[in-house]
Amino acid sequence: MSNTPATYRHNSGLLIAILALLVAGLWVANLFVGSVSIPSQEVWRILWGGDASVESWQYIILESRLPQAVTALLAGAALAVAGLLLQTVFNNPLAGPSILGIDTGASLGVAVVMLASNMLNLANGMPGGIAAVGGAFVGATAIMAVILFFSTFVRDNLMLLIIGIMVGYLASSLISLLNFFATSQQVHAYTMWGLGNLGNVTLQQLPLFASLSLAGLFISVLLVKPLNAMLLGTRYAENLGIDIRTTRNLLLLSTGLLTAAVTAYCGPVAFIGLSVPHIARLLLRSSNHNSLLPVTMLCGAAVLLLCNLISTLPSDGIIPINAVTPIIGAPVIIYVIVNQRKINYFNG
Amino acid sequence: MKPAPAISAQCLDIGYRTGKAGQLGIQRGLHIDLYPGELTCLLGANGAGKSTLLRTLSGFQPPLGGSICIDGRPIEEISKRDLSHLIGVVLTDRTAIGGLTAYEVVALGRQPHTGFFGRLSRADDEIVRNALAACGIATKTHEFMASLSDGERQKIMIAKALAQECPIVILDEPTAFLDVVSRIEIMSLLHSIAAEQNRAILLSTHDIEQALVLGDRLWLLSREYGMQTGVTEDLILNGAFDRLFPHAAIHFDPLHGSFYPTVTRQHIVDVACHDETLLHWVVNILNRNGYAANLTAGTECTRALLRIASPHDIAWSCGTEQIAFASFEELAMFLKQRND
Known part of the structure; x- marks a missing residue:
């Protein structure tokens, strides 16, 4: 009775509604809470276009907290969905953009563009610039393509994961090499960017960041049907009439866009892609992408908004986002590994 | 068609x-x-x-x-x-x-x-x-x-x-x-x-x-x-x-529709048994112990003869040697000793 499809759909609908409310609540909290304490009625007035009693507050709310809250919302959803796509396509619950080296690929792309722009005196080469976004996209998709290539003949998922880690190491060693040739100013900028900061996206950069993330998310929505077939493995999916090559290309494009957009602007943000799909599956108790995809998006947004909130709690300065995400992400992964015999999606 | x-x-x-x-x-x-x-x-x-x-x-x-x-x-x-x-x-x-x-x-x-x-x-x-x-x-x-x-x-x-x-x-x-x-x-x-x-x-x-x-x-x-x-x-x-x-x-x-290991039979035994199931399993135990069963025993018995009336009534005769077994376990023990 508890599991007839009608109530089942009802449950996932209820979960999506609750998560949507939670995301909305956290998003608003991100506007009202920050390192600088601003009275809530002031925040409210500024958001509705009124004048603030302290001039800097207006700047903080509209130029810093608002873009940062939107960035956290989108980046959380983007990374979580990238992780989900990777876990499904590689049939491995421990896959994710960080573990497979895809965000290291994006970082490499950014580093190359930074160095080249300095040599060629190009603008836009610094993190967040259009050239850096392009570099990140090329780097992320290149690594993803390499892993997809290996996956055609390395059948063992664990081995594939290790290949991903190796490719990631190769990319980071190239980054270190590039740092060697960079100016100390560039190394500093790169290091700061590498710590991860959702506040990097300015109001002017927000439209591009948002369109790239939304494009990646949109493609993932188109892939719901093939993703469900992929749960059976590629051969079964092929037998169900799924065009494997097109699906893989779209997956490449989607994960590339999602990972590159976030990494280029905010630095490599760890653990969201790996852990949020697990939170989503545990809440939903299902691997069906029809509901898992929206739940993963909402969970990703909620988790990163929460992390951002925590990172701005101290009154003097902020904690780097990458110091906060593992606190939520790592326990989830450990919990899932320890309890894998009891968790349905690990057994089958 | x-x-x-x-x-x-x-x-x-x-x-x-x-x-x-x-x-x-x-x-x-x-x-x-x-x-x-x-x-x-x-x-x-x-x-x-x-x-x-x-x-x-x-x-x-x-x-x-x-x-x-x-x-x-x-x-x-x-x-x-x-x-x-x-x-x-x-x-x-x-x-x-x-x-x-x-x-x-x-x-x-x-x-x-x-x-x-x-x-x-x-x-x-x-x-x-x-x-x-x-x-x-x-x-x-x-x-x-x-x-x-x-x-x-x-x-x-x-x-x-x-x-x-x-x-x-x-x-x-x-x-x-x-x-x-x-x-x-x-x-x-x-x-x-x-x-x-x-x-x-x-x-x-x-x-x-x-x-x-x-x-x-x-x-x-x-x-x-x-x-x-x-x-x-x-x-x-x-x-x-x-x-x-x-x-x-x-x-x-082809009778039983199964594959069997080919046994290297050292001895041949005449077998007399009227029940098909019983016969099948008698042949099985003989084969496993290195004996081939001859099912078309003539009247003049020069070789050993095994008569099976039921799983608890098994008789072995070889010349003057006459032994009765009350179970396949006893028969198996006898066949093994005789092999050694």
């Missing part, structure tokens, strides 16, 4: 392409027809090319030579999408469907028929439920795959293939790793589906016993003799099985 074959292959070469123009041929020149309404069982030793043949016929890998026609059309002219309406498969591949319910997995079989987002219509829902019922697992409809037994999962995968509504279903070792009850259930299920729904069902198996009982037609594949096909009983009685595993240590017993 035979119906038109669902799959027909002529001069088929199967195997793998290795690098540039290199080929690793596994079987050459196969001529095979798969008929609707029949359960066809593919038997053969490991490495004979069973899985390769199934993958080639399912369209997962191209043949190295020859032609395959599905439903009268050459396979290379059939799009992947059309093929998904013709052939449903059950594979041994690793899946990640523990977090889906039985219903959701069977519903995946409707994918070739549903729209862009895979939404199920009322008709699709009915087909899924019918497939679950046909496989006898309707009670598990809303349970997660992770909570089902291996046999139940295999039935779900078969139900998925049924929901796909293909005239041809190809299964790679559907009964491997299953206990005897599940093995018989699944073979009976496939046999009745073939007959009742007029589908062409092809499966590979190592379970010769069940294949002989429920297979309408057999494909025997061996490296040495290639493919031998025919109706089960024809193949049993024409000695085809002795060519299936051409190995000196093994022989096929």
Whole structure:
């Protein structure tokens, strides 16, 4: 009775509604809470276009907290969905953009563009610039393509994961090499960017960041049907009439866009892609992408908004986002590994 | 008159392409027809090319030579999408469907028929439920795959293939790793589906016993003799099985439809027994202990004679030596001592 499809759909609908409310609540909290304490009625007035009693507050709310809250919302959803796509396509619950080296690929792309722009005196080469976004996209998709290539003949998922880690190491060693040739100013900028900061996206950069993330998310929505077939493995999916090559290309494009957009602007943000799909599956108790995809998006947004909130709690300065995400992400992964015999999606 | 074959292959070469123009041929020149309404069982030793043949016929890998026609059309002219309406498969591949319910997995079989987002219509829902019922697992409809037994999962995968509504279903070792009850259930299920729904069902198996009982037609594949096909009983009685595993240590017993190890018999014993079951097991214990049984004992007995009236009344006489045994255990002990 508890599991007839009608109530089942009802449950996932209820979960999506609750998560949507939670995301909305956290998003608003991100506007009202920050390192600088601003009275809530002031925040409210500024958001509705009124004048603030302290001039800097207006700047903080509209130029810093608002873009940062939107960035956290989108980046959380983007990374979580990238992780989900990777876990499904590689049939491995421990896959994710960080573990497979895809965000290291994006970082490499950014580093190359930074160095080249300095040599060629190009603008836009610094993190967040259009050239850096392009570099990140090329780097992320290149690594993803390499892993997809290996996956055609390395059948063992664990081995594939290790290949991903190796490719990631190769990319980071190239980054270190590039740092060697960079100016100390560039190394500093790169290091700061590498710590991860959702506040990097300015109001002017927000439209591009948002369109790239939304494009990646949109493609993932188109892939719901093939993703469900992929749960059976590629051969079964092929037998169900799924065009494997097109699906893989779209997956490449989607994960590339999602990972590159976030990494280029905010630095490599760890653990969201790996852990949020697990939170989503545990809440939903299902691997069906029809509901898992929206739940993963909402969970990703909620988790990163929460992390951002925590990172701005101290009154003097902020904690780097990458110091906060593992606190939520790592326990989830450990919990899932320890309890894998009891968790349905690990057994089958 | 035979119906038109669902799959027909002529001069088929199967195997793998290795690098540039290199080929690793596994079987050459196969001529095979798969008929609707029949359960066809593919038997053969490991490495004979069973899985390769199934993958080639399912369209997962191209043949190295020859032609395959599905439903009268050459396979290379059939799009992947059309093929998904013709052939449903059950594979041994690793899946990640523990977090889906039985219903959701069977519903995946409707994918070739549903729209862009895979939404199920009322008709699709009915087909899924019918497939679950046909496989006898309707009670598990809303349970997660992770909570089902291996046999139940295999039935779900078969139900998925049924929901796909293909005239041809190809299964790679559907009964491997299953206990005897599940093995018989699944073979009976496939046999009745073939007959009742007029589908062409092809499966590979190592379970010769069940294949002989429920297979309408057999494909025997061996490296040495290639493919031998025919109706089960024809193949049993024409000695085809002795060519299936051409190995000196093994022989096929057409009476019992099983393979037995060839024993090196040191002694011959005359056996007198009127019960067939009893006789079978007497021969079994003698063979295992290095004796051959002579069943057509004449009147003048020069050799040892074993008379069996019941499992508790066994008499051994050899010249003047007369011994009675009250169980096969006592007989076994005696035979072993006599061997030493």
